Amino acid sequence: MSVQSAFQDEAARIEDVLGQIRRQLLAIGPRYTGDDFTEQMLQLQREQRQQRLEVAEREPYFGRIDFQELATPQPKPLYIGKAGVAHESSKELLVVDWRAPVASLFYAFSGGEAPITYESPEGEIEGTIHLKRNLMVRGGVLERVVDSYIRGEKDESVTDEFLLYRLGENKDNRLRDIVSTIQQEQDRIIRTEKNKTVFIQGVAGSGKTTVALHRLAYLLYRYADRIRAERMVIFAPNRMFLDYISGVLPELGVGDILQTTYNEWAIERLQRSVRLDDSSDSMAYWFEQPRTREEMEQASGRIKGSTAFKEAVDRRLQELESTLLPEQPFEPIPGMTLQPSAIQDWLLIEDSYEPFMKRRERLVNRIKRWLESEWKARRINDRPLKSKANARLNAYCKKIPSFTASQLYSEMLSGADAAELIPAKSRAATVKALKKNLAEPEDLAPLVYIQLRLYGLDQPVYDHVVIDEAQDYSPFQLEGLRLCQLHSSMTILGDLQQGIHRYAGIVNWTELTEVFDAQEQDYYELDRSYRSTMEIIEFANRVLGSMGDGVKPAVPVFRSGEEVEISVFDQEEERLAEAVRTVLDWQSQGSYRTIAVLARTAIACSVLAARFAEEGVEASLIQSKQEAYGGGLTIVPAYLAKGLEFDAVLIADADAASFGDNDGKLLYVACTRALHKLKLLSCGPLTNLLNAELCN
Known part of the structure; x- marks a missing residue:
């Protein structure tokens, strides 16, 4: 079949499937707003179905795989999409959900005529692949068809043509799903x-x-x-x-x-x-x-997050557990005695798996019930006597330790275990802050752990x-x-x-x-x-040098782009002027939807933002507690850019004064934010992380 004929057939099928999806959406009907519980549950199911159909309407499917089970005479085309869609009358699957077992064939197949299997609810299913096809649908219109495998043709390996096409697209201000391009190792x-x-x-x-x-x-x-x-x-x-x-x-x-x-x-x-x-x-x-x-x-953050510090907390919690058992008997009135051995039995036998403070609460309630039982058994109704006994009960229960997480943590920091790990000045500062109900991020892990152990x-x-x-x-x-x-x-x-x-x-x-x-x-x-071009990834790998921590360096997909640029200036004014000129040049090209200017510190970013404002260039300055990223032109400290990605990145201060010898990972993060274009500027000597080989 010719490429044009295949495109026409697929376009016609898209129209048919979209028609079915839209008819099914219309058939859902108005939303139920009454109080009937059964109808409310049915409405919830309808809403879930409507959501799936709306997802399918935007992009009915993205892949096709023709699979022939061993026991069948011919292959069956399976269309893979983000949501499964069945025929409105026959209930035959028009689109297979990408998460279904059979859909794993689309991601796992890497070419060749050898049999392939997948795990179904009925067991292992074996067969052969005859066709693997990628399709791009936008706004209900088929835009692209790529056959990555056709059985019997000379080139039997699955190519990355469709993947490279998707990777070459520009970014917006949101991360996208990768359902259509999930790779075998990711799947x-x-x-x-x-x-x-x-x-x-x-x-x-x-x-x-x-x-x-x-x-x-x-x-x-x-x-x-x-x-x-x-x-x-x-x-x-x-x-x-x-x-x-x-x-x-x-x-x-x-x-x-x-x-x-x-x-x-x-x-x-x-x-x-x-x-x-x-x-x-x-x-x-x-x-x-x-x-x-x-x-x-x-x-101290590394120390307080360590296994050694957790073990110190565990030892204090074990000490607390041992003190839950009173050593003295409880004697509310002469001749009425509850022995510690009985209390121990209650503590160990009943709910011994529960958190400490819940066990304490149950233990106190059990002692109270014991006292009430004794009053009834002895038929004692003397109110003054009972009042004195209840006072003794309260005094006795106070001897059973009770802590909040902050109290126990503060007490633990004052102990010998913590003293061996954390300097006295740091411990004192933490205890002082906790009295004001303040905490540093490094204290949250031990506090939460103690809270969960105490209260669940x-x-x-x-x-x-x-x-x-x-x-x-x-x-x-x-x-x-x-x-x-x-x-x-x-x-x-x-x-x-x-x-x-x-x-x-x-x-x-x-x-x-x-x-x-x-x-x-x-x-x-x-x-x-899959993010950056070969040139950017190879440049970033060399920045790390020997700092790889035993982790394999990044291997780029075969997507070539422009070489990484480096410009060095003697004067700060020249560097700032080049930063503005570069961004204006990139914007004029119209090729980049998202551009980032990165610098080592928030102060340096503020200087850049002021200069861009003077030149009438609109840019968003990202700060440490910002909650949203809006795309466009962004100025951001390198340490806040981790996790984000941009079409083009300008690192504005790749000099020795900004990036020291221990900042290789930070500079690596900055470089690997770029998808298509990367440029670095320096005022004065370049950072030692950018050696002569990199600059050539």
Whole structure:
């Protein structure tokens, strides 16, 4: 069949499928607003169906695979889309949901005539692929058809033509789904079973964030009878990043998943008994001036997030548990005695799995019931006698320890275990702040852990947890999150090569993987970068040099672009003028929808923003607590740009004074924000991270 004929056939089918989708949408009818419970449940089902059909209407499908099962005489075309659609009358599937077992063939097939299998509910199904086709539909119109495999033709390998076409598109201010271009290694991660903690080490641009979001959508589809969206949570580095990724899940037909930052979540778990000190910005403190690696790695944030510190907290909690048992008998009146051995039996036999303070509450209530029982058994109605006995009861119960998380943490910081780990000045400052109900970010993990151990969860457990930029997390943070699940089910993703937060994060994945049992986890590496051109990725890899932490360097897809530019100036005025000239030139070309000007510090970004304003160039200045990214021209500190991506990036201060020898990862992050164009400016000597080889 000719290319033109194939296009015409596919365009005709698109029209037919869209017609069916629109008729089904119209048939849903008006929304029910009454009080009948059955009708309300039916309305909920109709709304869910309507959402799926609306997703399908925007883009009915993106792929086709002709699969012939071994027992059938001919191949059957299967069209893969974001939402499954059945024929309105025959109920035959017109579109297969991308999460369905058979759809895995579209992602797993890599060419060749050998049989291929997939796991269905009925067992393993084997067959052969005759055609793999990519289709692009926008606004109900078929725009592109690419056959990546046709059985019997000489070129039997699946090509990346369609992938390269999609990667070459310009960016807007939102992360997009990758359903149509999911790669084999990404699909394998997405379809990992539910009761696993999946670690993903992914280089810049490897799609790890979108893989994690697609994994959520897959789990909700695959385990629809066991997990719920409202019992899932996504942890992102900041509110701006959450805004950036906000469009992916709705486009996949998924809603109601909690999306938050760890700090916000921790404050909620602590019932807002503490708040972060607004006068301090720990991130700005570490990045607004160069810091040595030793300073970062010896910071109290790393110590308080360590396994050693968690073990010190555990020892104090064990001591607390032992003091729950009074050593003295309770004697409300002479001759009426409750022995400690009886209390011990109650504590150990009844609800011994419960958190400490709940066990204390139950223990106190059990003692009170015992006293009431004794009054009845002895038929004592003497009110003055009972009043004295109740006073003794209250005094006795006060001897059973009761703490808030802040109280126990403050008390623990004053003990010998903490003294061995944290300097006295730092401990004293923390205790003083807690008395004012203030906390630093580094204190939230131990506080939350203590809160959960003392009082347990105040909400249902999480079915699944996603942690993005996990290289910036500590083992202690994960220990607390483990307490929020019955079974470990997490997707933990990050990149050690972007581990710029050495003052609080990890330097090796084993720091986090050791939190979980080996059989409960899988570890994946994604070393292929789909974001940037070959020239940009190769440049960024060389910036890191020997700082790779044992992680494989990024491997670019074969998408060539312009060479990276570097310009050095003697005067600051010349550098600022070049920054403005470069951006105006890029804007005049009309090729870039999103442009970022990056600098080392917020102060440097403010200077650039002022200069752009003087020249009448409209730009958005991103600051540390910003909640939204609007696209267009953006000026942003390099340490806040992590996770974002732009068509073109200008690094305005790639000089030795701004990027020291220990800032390789920060400069790497800045370089890998660029999809198509990267340029660096320097006033005075270039940073040592940009060696002579890079500048040639």
